Amino acid sequence: MFAYVARQPIFDINKDVYAYELLFRVGEDNCFPDISPDEATSKILTSTHLSLGIEEITGDKKAFINFHRNALMHRFPTSLDANKVVIEVLETVDVDDALVAACKHIRGLGYPIALDDYNMQGKWESFIPFTSVIKIDITDIEHDKIPALVERFKSHRIKLVAEKIETYEEFNKFKAMGFDYFQGYFLAKPEILRHRQLSVNSLTMMELLVLSSKARLDFDSVNKIIERDPSLSYLLLRFINNPLVNKRNKITSLKHALTFMGEIEVKKFIALVSLANLHGNQPKELMHMALVRAHFCELIFTHITEHENPLTGFLTGLLSLLDAMMEQSIDELMSKVPISDTVKDALCGKPGILRDCLILLQSFERANWAGIKQFATKYKINQVTLHEFYHQAIKWAHHVNLSSA
Numbered sequence: 001m002f003a004y005v006a007r008q009p010i011f012d013i014n015k016d017v018y019a020y021e022l023l024f025r026v027g028e029d030n031c032f033p034d035i036s037p038d039e040a041t042s043k044i045l046t047s048t049h050l051s052l053g054i055e056e057i058t059g060d061k062k063a064f065i066n067f068h069r070n071a072l073m074h075r076f077p078t079s080l081d082a083n084k085v086v087i088e089v090l091e092t093v094d095v096d097d098a099l100v101a102a103c104k105h106i107r108g109l110g111y112p113i114a115l116d117d118y119n120m121q122g123k124w125e126s127f128i129p130f131t132s133v134i135k136i137d138i139t140d141i142e143h144d145k146i147p148a149l150v151e152r153f154k155s156h157r158i159k160l161v162a163e164k165i166e167t168y169e170e171f172n173k174f175k176a177m178g179f180d181y182f183q184g185y186f187l188a189k190p191e192i193l194r195h196r197q198l199s200v201n202s203l204t205m206m207e208l209l210v211l212s213s214k215a216r217l218d219f220d221s222v223n224k225i226i227e228r229d230p231s232l233s234y235l236l237l238r239f240i241n242n243p244l245v246n247k248r249n250k251i252t253s254l255k256h257a258l259t260f261m262g263e264i265e266v267k268k269f270i271a272l273v274s275l276a277n278l279h280g281n282q283p284k285e286l287m288h289m290a291l292v293r294a295h296f297c298e299l300i301f302t303h304i305t306e307h308e309n310p311l312t313g314f315l316t317g318l319l320s321l322l323d324a325m326m327e328q329s330i331d332e333l334m335s336k337v338p339i340s341d342t343v344k345d346a347l348c349g350k351p352g353i354l355r356d357c358l359i360l361l362q363s364f365e366r367a368n369w370a371g372i373k374q375f376a377t378k379y380k381i382n383q384v385t386l387h388e389f390y391h392q393a394i395k396w397a398h399h400v401n402l403s404s405a
Contacts, residue, residue: 006367015283019062023367082110091117135161212271291397293317299389
């Protein structure tokens with residue numbers, strides 16, 4: 001049975017990814033016959049489908065995984081690597097002495113225990129002595145009550161995750177309160193800085209991005225830009241020699257790359273290098289998300305349109321977080337970049353296939369299964385295919401990140 005998986009990043013105080021929460025559904029209706037979805041999650045995890053390796057989804061980060069009462073009672077989590085997972089106990093479980101004993105046993109085997117959506121109910125008191133992480137939904141508990149909780153849990157050396165962080169203001173507020181980790185969608189939203197001037201380097205990278213989007217690659221213009229900065233040439237060759245993309249030939253120059261890889265592939269990597277430099281001091285996850293989005297949009301767009309330029313989908317996904325990276329509105333940025341109208345329209349919200357691809361991406365990032373199903377129905381694509389494309393994009397982005405590190 002095919003496992004549908006989404007992931008949501010959990011950030012540390014430096015906005016680096018500490019872990020991913022994995023969210024599962026089973027089949028198109030999200031259920032096994034006569035079994036709860038949460039128990040089905042456990043069955044997926046113990047099946048061969050996911051034994052391909054959680055690390056293919058999370059890279060080198062930990063995986064937070066929700067478990068239902070029955071899954072915990074049957075010790076399903078112990079089939080996983082204790083160094084790679086955190087076991088989340090759902091807030092909806094019925095708590096009794098047997099469940100507490102089961103969780104304490106799992107913790108004794110080396111598995112960190114997390115309480116999901118802590119709701120201040122007395123039933124959780126027995127868990128506190130052996131709990132490693134507590135997640136608090138900031139929309140569920142009055143904010144003036146949270147500092148006392150932080151102080152209490154810190155005294156037990158419990159790490160705290162603030163959930164539903166949607167803005168940088170909330171991130172800074174709960175960071176100041178003493179939270180260790182943060183989960184939400186604030187990172188993908190721009191923290192707009194008024195009157196920010198683009199540096200000379202940023203303008204050069206914008207110029208390179210524009211060149212990569214042209215119908216014909218202006219080799220001389222690209223070469224002139226790259227020759228001005230040896231580190232650019234080095235980074236470009238690191239990207240291009242990524243074994244996932246280029247297994248046969250050791251590429252030694254841009255001209256060499258054009259000969260062996262073709263113009264579209266080289267354009268893609270020029271765009272990647274440009275964005276990596278524009279990314280600057282922003283959190284690494286932003287660039288990683290952009291890579292996933294780029295390859296995913298490319299796969300979806302070419303699947304739907306077949307004869308269209310695959311670079312169109314790639315650039316749309318790649319640039320979809322440019323506002324967050326540059327801390328400016330996407331409309332303002334697009335007015336400065338003479339990129340194709342097709343890409344520009346999608347990024348600025350105009351309805352169409354590419355805009356739908358971006359909405360689909362957000363559905364994957366938020367585990368919005370209904371949104372994925374809606375896209376699949378509209379474009380007559382099997383949902384399994386969409387999930388396979390998303391997994392391919394995650395894997396591709398991980399390899400590209402490693403090759404450029």
